[in-house]
Amino acid sequence: MTGLTPVSKETGRVSVSEQVKFTNVEPGTELAQESYQVTRLSLVKYCGASGDFNVIHWNERIAKSVGLPNVIAHGMFTMAEAGRYVTDWAGDQAELVEFGVRFSSPVVVPDDDAGATIEISGKIEEKLDGNRVVLALTARSSESKVLTRARAVVRLP
């Protein structure tokens, strides 16, 4: 165990490895796709953590009665996974300046152990002054685009 690199007590993960630098970023670069699982348990936990207990996120009977195919994930859960994608790529030394999405279709979460999968990918759209980089993001679940106009502006070291 090195004494210089901060390692999390909880996860054992080194946090500052492979910090992406502004000078090394090229517009047009496609970033690797990542997959994020969302189950009914995820939604129950998110209800509690966020304080958003809208019944369509945990009650199948009511979700179906208002015309939804099943329980759906919070839009903000999907945006949170997109945020995770951005911060994982940008690293701990980066600063998020702006982050926006449009919720284009719901993530439907069936009552089974696998739940739904949200697939997120990104592309370096442009470099701006002040070491800022614009990322364009794509998020899909079950072949539907669940986010559109999703973009993040990050200030890199």
Next chain:
Amino acid sequence: MTINRDYLGRTFPAADPYEVSRVKIADFADAIGDPNPVFRDPAVAQAAGHADVIAPPTFAIVISMAGSARAVADPGLGVNYAMVVHGEQRFEYSRQLMAGDIVTAQATITDIRDAGRNVLLTTKTEIRTVDGEHVCTAHSTLVERGGAG
């Protein structure tokens, strides 16, 4: 019931001060399945240049919703909340929220417009520390399905 256009431009009272805690941040990070130690371990956060653990970017919604609820839940505005879905969300950050922050959120209604059979209601919510430091501005568009006409 239709949304009251007279509310366009109105600013609502700020929500009560909210104290951001390490435990709440860790709960939120657990709920979104993000294992990043910068949300849990002060030593890791400090190595990255922060005074304490920072919150994941969308944690700001927890604070901003307390402010925008003052607008959306105002009976005079006339929102039928059962028919509301989230349309768009955008955050502008001066910095990330962190443990120890005591913040308030104040919402303004910036747009009310019809989109087909729906009504779009947009709020801008400013999150500031109780000392007045700007942390984040949240722009939220809610869609009231079937709310037009």
